[in-house]
Amino acid sequence: MIISTFNVNSVRSRLHILQRWLKTNSPDMLFLQETKTRDEFFPDTAFQELGYTSYFHGEKSYNGVAVLVKDGVDDVDVSFGFDDGEFPTRVLTLRHKGLTVLNTYVPQGKSIDHADFTVKKQFLALVKNIIEREKDGLFLWLGDLNVAPEPEDVTNPETKHNHVCFCDEIRQVFSDTKKSLTDILRLFNNNSCVYTFYDYRVKDALKRNIGWRIDHMLASPGLATLAEWCSPDTEPRTWEKPSDHVPLSACFRL
Numbered sequence: 001m002i003i004s005t006f007n008v009n010s011v012r013s014r015l016h017i018l019q020r021w022l023k024t025n026s027p028d029m030l031f032l033q034e035t036k037t038r039d040e041f042f043p044d045t046a047f048q049e050l051g052y053t054s055y056f057h058g059e060k061s062y063n064g065v066a067v068l069v070k071d072g073v074d075d076v077d078v079s080f081g082f083d084d085g086e087f088p089t090r091v092l093t094l095r096h097k098g099l100t101v102l103n104t105y106v107p108q109g110k111s112i113d114h115a116d117f118t119v120k121k122q123f124l125a126l127v128k129n130i131i132e133r134e135k136d137g138l139f140l141w142l143g144d145l146n147v148a149p150e151p152e153d154v155t156n157p158e159t160k161h162n163h164v165c166f167c168d169e170i171r172q173v174f175s176d177t178k179k180s181l182t183d184i185l186r187l188f189n190n191n192s193c194v195y196t197f198y199d200y201r202v203k204d205a206l207k208r209n210i211g212w213r214i215d216h217m218l219a220s221p222g223l224a225t226l227a228e229w230c231s232p233d234t235e236p237r238t239w240e241k242p243s244d245h246v247p248l249s250a251c252f253r254l
């Protein structure tokens with residue numbers, strides 16, 4: 001089973017990217033973040049034409065999570081938000097035949113002295129509760145997690161120690177949150193300078209390989225042993241009107 005994650009930065013603006021990428025790659029499940037559209041405007045018909053069923057919950061201009069499930073993948077249950085219903089447009093949980101996938105768009109936090117940074121830490125605490133409950137099964141946490149865990153996960157780390165996605169405090173919180181999970185990309189690629197986000201504001205960011213690794217796939221021990229490969233795909237970042245993120249995919253023997 002091939003599972004992918006992609007912060008599309010507006011599903012409607014990036015529909016041409018998704019259609020082209022799905023035709024070539026055809027994952028069994030594609031989890032999306034930052035869809036930025038109300039549910040009545042989600043382009044589910046376009047994905048049906050490609051052989052996918054869409055599950056989605058979004059809002060105008062901000063946030064939004066979704067999953068596209070390939071026809072033939074049956075017995076799927078999808079819910080939104082944490083257990084108490086909080087963050088319904090940032091959290092999606094999919095269950096499929098013993099597999100649980102948690103798709104999150106973690107708050108960026110704005111700055112380390114902003115109230116949203118506290119919200120980011122609270123969000124990760126809620127994720128940790130889920131991980132503790134699910135870690136003994138087949139569990140995958142993926143999405144735009146808005147943390148670069150190690151210095152090799154960002155260009156010029158020495159200049160970013162006060163950044164809300166790289167400061168020591170958030171890296172420690174993230175490490176504690178995911179401590180029982182395996183970083184699937186690092187199982188297959190230990191190279192530095194492998195990124196999933198290339199800022200629009202940086203001229204020729206992809207060409208110069210100036211980026212961040214803030215999109216992740218983190219698996220429970222049982223699921224990690226079933227992983228066959230994991231890789232980002234930077235090609236869509238070269239297409240017309242791309243997202244600033246790139247898809248990240250992994251294959252599991254399920």
